[in-house]
Amino acid sequence: MAHEFTLRVYYEDTDLAGLVYYANYLKFIERARSEYVRELGIDQAAMKDGGLVFAVSRVEADYIQPAKYDDLLTVRTTITRKTAARLTLTQEIRRGDTRLFEAVVTIVCLDETGRPQRLPAGFRA
Numbered sequence: 001m002a003h004e005f006t007l008r009v010y011y012e013d014t015d016l017a018g019l020v021y022y023a024n025y026l027k028f029i030e031r032a033r034s035e036y037v038r039e040l041g042i043d044q045a046a047m048k049d050g051g052l053v054f055a056v057s058r059v060e061a062d063y064i065q066p067a068k069y070d071d072l073l074t075v076r077t078t079i080t081r082k083t084a085a086r087l088t089l090t091q092e093i094r095r096g097d098t099r100l101f102e103a104v105v106t107i108v109c110l111d112e113t114g115r116p117q118r119l120p121a122g123f124r125a
Helices: 022-039 044-049
Strands: 002-008 052-063 072-082 086-095 098-111
Touching: 002 022, 022 044, 022 052, 022 072, 022 086, 022 098, 044 052
Parallel strands: none
Antiparallel strands: 002 072, 052 098, 072 086, 086 098
């Protein structure tokens, strides 16, 4: 199952050269993951109140082509691997048909002491 999230590049997202600043791609994919989790019906605030949080444990990123001010981008998120406490996602950012960025992100579910815990039911289903 894949999820798509659309966003526009604002002036604040760019560097002196007018290109999206490299760290902002990580913000874009974070937003897309948050929306995906929300659409799965998982309330992260309630999870936190219950002593569980998601944490990124690994990111492997490839910057392929730059995005620019006012570009309309689509972030596509796909779950590629799932264990009891960990998810691996592939996230791709495109401008139309042009692939600009790709990341493989590993996320782990943790309790308040930092120990891995089972993923919420919405992910296990």
